[in-house]
Amino acid sequence: MMKRTSPRQELKKTWSSMFETGRGARIYPYLMVLPAVLVVVGVVVYPLVYGILSAFYDVTLRTLGSGKMNFVGLRNFERVFADPVFLQASWNTLVWVVLNVVAQLGLGLALALLLHRAIPGIGFFRSGILVPWVVPSVVAVLTWRWMYDPSVGIANELLLRLGIIDDYHPWLGDTATSLYAVTIESIWKGTPFVMLLLLAALQLVPRSILEAASMDGASGWRKLWHVILPQIRVSFAIAAVLTFILTVNNFNAIWLMTEGGPLNSSEILFTLAYKYGFKRFDLGMASAVATMLFVGLVIATTIYLKLIQAREGD
Amino acid sequence: MQIASIHERPTKRVAMPRIRSGLSLPKPLGKFLTYATLWVAFVWSVFPFYWMIATSIRGKDEIFQRPPNLVPHAITFQNYIDLLVGAQFWRFALNSLILTISVTIISVLISVTAGYAMARHRFKGSVMLPLFMLYGQMFPPVLLLIPFYVQLRYLGWLDSLYGLIPVYLSYMLPLCVWLMRGFFSQVPFSLEDAARMDGCTRWQAFWKVILPMARPGIVAVATWVMIHTWNEFLYASTFILSEKKRTLPLGLSGLIGQYTTDWGVLMAGGVITAAPILIVFFFLQRHLVSGVGGGAVKG
Known part of the structure; x- marks a missing residue:
């Protein structure tokens, strides 16, 4: 007896058999990646090209309105370099990146080594230490802003009780401390992710290597330096590049605590570009700063990819 | 006897291979230092989160009181209601x-x-x-x-x-x-x-x-x-x-x-x-x- 099929099933069969052999089989992987490629070209590649180009045009609200933007060559860059705030923001960015990357990697590695042990209660500590990573960034930043409150903030009270300060201090309102105060929040927020990456890497180190090192009588530090670190060096480098990228792109912490102030003391290039673009509405100048940041990040990304490939080749 | 066995604390401990990856110190001291460091890291990580919750369940006058109390005196959900x-x-x-x-x-x-x-x-x-x-x-x-x-x-x-x-x-x-x-x-x-x-x-x-x-x-x-x-x-x-x-x-x-x-x-x-x-x-x-x-x- 013939099995009866509905037209719908028939259609389904034809549709799926189209890709079974011949030309259909060859094009179907392309069909599957097509949506992703289209979206990425539309929302990443095209805006990117546009963004870089607009660094060389006079893009302001006025020219956007009339639709007539003129090519101005390097004029936007010249105007950026002539702004004294740019120099300060560059210096602040350097301080901000170095402090964040060094502290997050150092603390992240220490925590990963500490948590990579089978001792009672380790799950409890691990979950707790991941909390900063899980709390939404805006919520975390606003909480820290509240803790730094100059008149009733808990940070002041705790430091006072520990005898570190003599009186309450406006951490975010003082040009000497604002950048560092924000940096501490950023380190607090970013370290658990570094810890996770390094912990994952540590778990891949074969136990036999560690045991062999212990048997040869290697002491703690030497074991760390000669056995463990070489084993996780690629992950460590990847964590370093990722931390670098995330720090350069960390807008929320600075914007929601100080908006780059007071007196640009916590201004980084990102927030400066943002102000050029969306406070002054000089999008050309904003694009010039953003393009410079982009070049720095591309260099970092290239290193990142090289490292991944080196690792896949291992 | 049945009941006693139920209430017995589970003694089964899966033997985990111990790998020590940091300093090698005399055992009790090393153990103390490990846990002390873990507690410091734990408190540092969790404190801001605790402070957010602790602030959210205080009355207005307690929030703006100086010096602030580490632990809320009177718990109220007024802030949540207002929100x-x-x-x-x-x-x-x-x-x-x-x-x-x-x-x-x-x-x-x-x-x-x-x-x-x-x-x-x-x-x-x-x-x-x-x-x-x-x-x-x-x-x-x-x-x-x-x-x-x-x-x-x-x-x-x-x-x-x-x-x-x-x-x-x-x-x-x-x-x-x-x-x-x-x-x-x-x-x-x-x-x-x-x-x-x-x-x-x-x-x-x-x-x-x-x-x-x-x-x-x-x-x-x-x-x-x-x-x-x-x-x-x-x-x-x-x-x-x-x-x-x-x-x-x-x-x-x-x-x-x-x-x-x-x-x-x-x-x-x-x-x-x-x-x-x-x-x-x-x-x-x-x-x-x-x-x-x-x-x-x-x-």
């Missing part, structure tokens, strides 16, 4: 929810198909495309911000939730595809071939054999997108202008006043905004951790 009675907060939450669901569904659909094809098939560009995706993730948002602004303005999509969807895809999709390819490349494709030999079509083999095995990866990617969309602030604060279209993070930052801020209500809002993320995280902890560790590092 939830207004229609605004619900509006923000609804906006966040709509946006999160749309972006998650779109990114998962697109990245599953692309990731699968890249992992499974050799075709022109099957090596370059994933790298291209990874590069796509690295672009500084500030560089894309300006073209997005110009484009959204041109399309008349400024100040709209649907205008944010393509913007968010730009910042999620490349990494989703990259991670998904990583997950799919761990699936043993010999099983798919076996299913095809048994007469399955491509689609059936994919749907019934491959997809169930890739489920942990899909869950990890979907969760990653959900969390990031829910938390996103920069794009939303730049492109959303009117109050009723704000998302939760935007609404929270809007509670910061020029001269005074009601920190009790703000912290209550923080707890409510963080709650779904924390719940998702603690249910999926293992998936996410292996997803981030395995996917991002191994590719």
